[in-house]
Amino acid sequence: MRPKTARLGGVLAAGVALSLALAACGGGDTGTTAEGGDTAAAPTTLKIGFIGDLTGDNAAIVIPPRNGAQLAIDEYNATNPKVKVELIPYDSKADPSTAANLAKTAIQKDKVVGIIGPAFSGESQQVQPILEEAKVPSISASATRTALADAGAKYWHRVVANDDVQGPAAAEFVARAVTPKKAFVIDDKSPYGQGLAQAVTTALKGKSEVQSDSFEATATDFSSTVNKVAAFNPDFIFFGGYYAQAGPLIKQLRDKGVKARVMSGDGSLHSNLIEGAGTEQAEGTLLSCPCKIAYAWAEADENSKKFTETFKTKFSGQLPEIYATEGYDAATAFLKAIGEGKVTTEDINTYLTSVDFAGLGKPIKFTEKGEVADTSVYIYQVKGGQIVSVGDAKDANLS
Template sequence: MRPKTARLGGVLAAGVALSLALAACGGGETGTTPGGGDTGAAPTSVKIGFIGDLTGDNAAIVIPPRNGAQLAIDEYNAKNPKVKIELVPLDSKADPSTAANLAKTAITEHKVVGIIGPAFSGESQQVQPILEEAKIPSVSPSATRTALADAGMQFWHRVVANDDVQGPAAAEFVARAVKPKKAFVIDDKSAYGQGLGQAVQKALGSSAEVQTDSFEATATDFSSTVNKVAAFNPDFVFFGGYYAQAGPLLKQLRDKGIKAGFMSGDGSLHTQLIEGAGAEQAEGALLSCPCKIAYAWAAQDENSKKFTDTFKSKFSGQLPEIYATEGYDAASAFIKAIEAGNTDPVKINDFLKTVDFQGLGKQVKFTDKGEVEDKNVYIYQVKGGEIVSVGNSTEATIG
């Protein structure tokens, strides 16, 4: 995911001014404890930051991975390990510049040994060079922009497949299971929405006539786009963007009398999509994600059921929505590094390059570029006012 296209401009320039401060950062085996102060001994605790939108329009898809990470860390700390972990939540409100400043704060003030996040790709673009210069490892549970893996960063990782995996998988599923003759692809002009929309457009273009349109990520009136869709009269509509707009967009499409099938990606995979569109209008909507939504898989997978029950118990009945499992798995990667005796950021990063374990959502193993090797994409559908799993994109069918 990645709202608000970000620019790298200015970030690298700020790096020189930060370098002296960053040289003193990090914790662990140098004897520096979180919060500062050289004790001359290994630390008894370390801090890991979480950067993401915790109060903005799309917070509902960032709070679950934050809570998933917190659950993993709480379970680890409950074992009374030699080195405990403190999770430091940092609210970016989905603003890339804010995320960049928070990354600097995490390094210089909180003295983190790692970052879970940033949650979105626009933020990740800004934060990547800051963490790279400071030699602080990061694992994003949800940033999917393909180009993030091409920046040559050695301290960056993610536990979710990129848009060049999700887009074609979603489109191939549509071509196989829906077989549209005419498709309309919409995006919200964000780095995430554009990337996913373009991937779907490219993959569908070989089997269907495709038209496209875009609107701003802050738009609330979609009448211009809806009118274009109505004029084209497609069999299928795909939206690259987030639930905050996907729900109202779907409602406006249905209110216009457009009955075409509707699909969106991981950014819309939340029960608030149903709330925004209305249960009747949302019925049958399809969603893709390179992730396993635990509650949607609970009936098919015992680990998903157990995680769902534990998550709901800890977080006042909240469902483990999108990327809760990825937040848990991202934290688990750091936990395994620390359990192995690594408290220095560089040594933690070295460990992450070798990590290989079965997580809640997938096998967690990183490529040389920091990409997770697991490329599975799953399809979900709104049925009876709920989001249910219909299986792997290569096998899923719809009624």
């Protein structure tokens, strides 16, 4: 995420499996309730939930933050703290209604003291009031819709900048480094995709001639949109949506003969984008993100390199893809509260209002609205079949 880095502390606990058995294991009396009240017994284990799409079409951008959170918790537990922490994953399949029901299960049945997530903006919008009513704090590693911070929630937080930051930052980079005369903006009609596309459109107007189109988030045939793009003949295309559609969309655009440079946001920032588009067709694609992809920064940043190596060792060679560092940092914020003896939901939430530490991706400090104070946005590019860092959007340039 950010060029500012953190020391990756702790010892990696070996042999901890990420399986359904994790959700079923006990771990001792939590000593707390979802409402934040203490029981007579001191807690020995506290539960933190993770809500996100773990098996759906876009699971590849949700599993990394889940694993990042697990890594942070394993390292914490390996220090033999007085109160250990158990991560319980809840698979929402990116469905807002499912996420809402899972949040109720987490609160009422599992008695979690915090939630990492939900991962996407649509499900976050439905879950936010549920957690607010129960007074259970949450930290999303990836939900970027701006309106989430405007609901007056006191228990909601995120460790990424919102779309009103990412959109203009991406557009200003494009206006400076790409200088398009004609831009075509596309979204997938999701709360996330629409918000990001609108932010980009607003920032580009007056600098480029702009046309736009939308399609359903479940679409697989983009011929109508592709024909409109081809007729407009832009030199730049922006897509607000996720990699599951971004890859095939790019392929269909290239097959149609559209040569315009393509850019998307954080929802498309995954190596699966390249697989979906084809290596040759994806070449040169730009991606923006208020996040730090550790492996893309490994050559320039020692902490990113160390995290990448540790992550790959822990998770059978998997790269720490998008939001792995943010999942790690979100979990760390909760762990710092628990390490300071905060064991109720309200005490943990109070701690989060003043938490301030050098995270792996960026400094972690929250505003009164729950937004992360550091709002840097980064640019990435597909080169030679790999995602590489271009730099901070403020001064990044294309070679």
